[in-house]
Amino acid sequence: MKLKRKKGDTEIPTSSMADIAFLLIIFFMLSTTFSVNKGFDFGIPPKEQEATTESESRPALTIIVDSLKDPNRNFIVKVMDEQGNIEDYYSESYAVAMGQPERAISSLSVFMNQVFEDVRMQQPGEWYKLPVYILVRREAPWEGFVEVWDEVQDVEKEQINFFPDIVEKDKRKLATHIPHVNTVRDIIQQYREQGILLD
Amino acid sequence: MKVKRQKVQEAYIPTASMSDIAFLLIIFFMVSSVFPVDKTQMDLPGWGDVKNYLEDSAVLAISTENLIYVRNNVDRNLTSIAGLTNDRVIISASDGRTLSQEIYQHNSTTWDMSDPEQFQKLKDSVNEGLIKKVELRRMQEGNRGITIVVKADKKAPFYAVDGVIEVLQELGGQAATGIAILSKREGPAPIVGAQ
Numbered sequence: 001m002k003l004k005r006k007k008g009d010t011e012i013p014t015s016s017m018a019d020i021a022f023l024l025i026i027f028f029m030l031s032t033t034f035s036v037n038k039g040f041d042f043g044i045p046p047k048e049q050e051a052t053t054e055s056e057s058r059p060a061l062t063i064i065v066d067s068l069k070d071p072n073r074n075f076i077v078k079v080m081d082e083q084g085n086i087e088d089y090y091s092e093s094y095a096v097a098m099g100q101p102e103r104a105i106s107s108l109s110v111f112m113n114q115v116f117e118d119v120r121m122q123q124p125g126e127w128y129k130l131p132v133y134i135l136v137r138r139e140a141p142w143e144g145f146v147e148v149w150d151e152v153q154d155v156e157k158e159q160i161n162f163f164p165d166i167v168e169k170d171k172r173k174l175a176t177h178i179p180h181v182n183t184v185r186d187i188i189q190q191y192r193e194q195g196i197l198l199d
Numbered sequence: 200m201k202v203k204r205q206k207v208q209e210a211y212i213p214t215a216s217m218s219d220i221a222f223l224l225i226i227f228f229m230v231s232s233v234f235p236v237d238k239t240q241m242d243l244p245g246w247g248d249v250k251n252y253l254e255d256s257a258v259l260a261i262s263t264e265n266l267i268y269v270r271n272n273v274d275r276n277l278t279s280i281a282g283l284t285n286d287r288v289i290i291s292a293s294d295g296r297t298l299s300q301e302i303y304q305h306n307s308t309t310w311d312m313s314d315p316e317q318f319q320k321l322k323d324s325v326n327e328g329l330i331k332k333v334e335l336r337r338m339q340e341g342n343r344g345i346t347i348v349v350k351a352d353k354k355a356p357f358y359a360v361d362g363v364i365e366v367l368q369e370l371g372g373q374a375a376t377g378i379a380i381l382s383k384r385e386g387p388a389p390i391v392g393a394q
Contacts, residue, residue: 014215014218015214017217017218018214018217018218018221021218021221021222021224021225022221024221024225025221025224025225025228028225028228028229028232029228031232031234037251037252037253037254037256037348037379037381038249038250038251038252038381038382038383039246039249039250039252039348039379039380039381039382040246040248040249040250040379040380040382041250041377041378041379042349042364042377042378042379042380065357072280073354136357136361137357138356138357138358139356139357139358140356140357141353141354141355141356141357142244142351142352142353142354142355142356142357142359142360143244143245143353143354144357145357145360146244146245146246146353146380146382147244147245150245150246150247153247154247
């Protein structure tokens with residue numbers, strides 16, 4: 001007797017293929033980041049960083065970033081204008097907590113603009129030569145420096161000298177403004193004697 | 200005469216091409232997705248006028264072990280809380296294509312960049328772990344400019360970031376086109392053209 005073999009339908013089930021594919025799509029859609037890195041430029045200055053011996057004891061605007069000894073690692077900024085007036089500023093959250101929002105770091109550029117404005121009134125033509133020093137305590141939070149640098153950028157790019165030697169894009173332009181290293185040491189010594197810097 | 204009822208045609212939606220469409224979409228998302236190379240948790244400092252950098256920039260991340268992160272329930276951002284003061288500074292790096300790896304760590308209390316030996320050690324680590332890889336990548340990609348982004352937590356100590364930047368400035372000249380500091384946007388939008 002001849003057995004009749006039943007012919008089965010040979011078909012690959014593809015109806016679930018789309019479901020699998022859509023699951024994959026959802027995974028890749030969720031894991032895709034279209035966001036980019038956000039930040040600001042910190043230029044690489046040329047290698048020669050020889051300080052020139054100009055401007056020995058010229059008046060300067062000095063900003064000292066210090067760390068507060070609290071668990072939240074807030075920072076304090078002391079600004080000394082060319083006449084020796086000292087103003088204190090605090091990190092945003094600390095100033096608010098202290099009930100002195102006008103002492104928040106975001107007000108620093110207002111004060112600095114005022115200083116430059118005054119110097120310009122007194123010495124027309126010379127105002128742009130007022131150097132700005134930024135001294136940062138070793139242990140101060142990184143945020144403190146970034147916030148101050150941000151404020152300083154708001155004021156005037158050409159007026160900035162830097163200590164310790166961090167960055168400025170156009171070092172050539174600045175070279176004539178950077179005082180001798182000893183002068184900066186003297187300034188620090190002076191601040192220590194006046195009790196602004198702690199050690 | 201008996202009218203023969205017309206055969207009812209079966210209604211169906213053609214789904215055979217559905218998977219093709221889906222795979223096209225998959226390929227699009229696979230190609231366009233960039234996985235972040237550095238997964239270090241960070242609470243970045245704020246900056247008024249931020250610039251955008253490519254997601255595949257080389258990354259140098261600086262963190263300390265004493266930082267604890269809390270996720271804000273409102274905007275899902277991380278907030279860092281500093282814990283103990285004496286701890287390790289950890290530096291990890293990535294050339295932008297591979298996941299970041301730890302390249303250097305040092306005790307925070309004895310960190311001193313004025314010590315030439317220590318400075319040289321950090322310099323060598325950064326050179327091996329980052330600069331050489333960036334140079335290689337640059338060669339492979341036809342001299343395309345690569346930015347090195349420095350990713351430092353806002354509560355990280357200044358000396359650590361300062362030391363790393365100093366090293367980068369000495370080393371990065373040929374390999375990288377620039378150094379950028381990562382930050383988050385803060386404050387009102389800058390007024391364009393205002394003086």
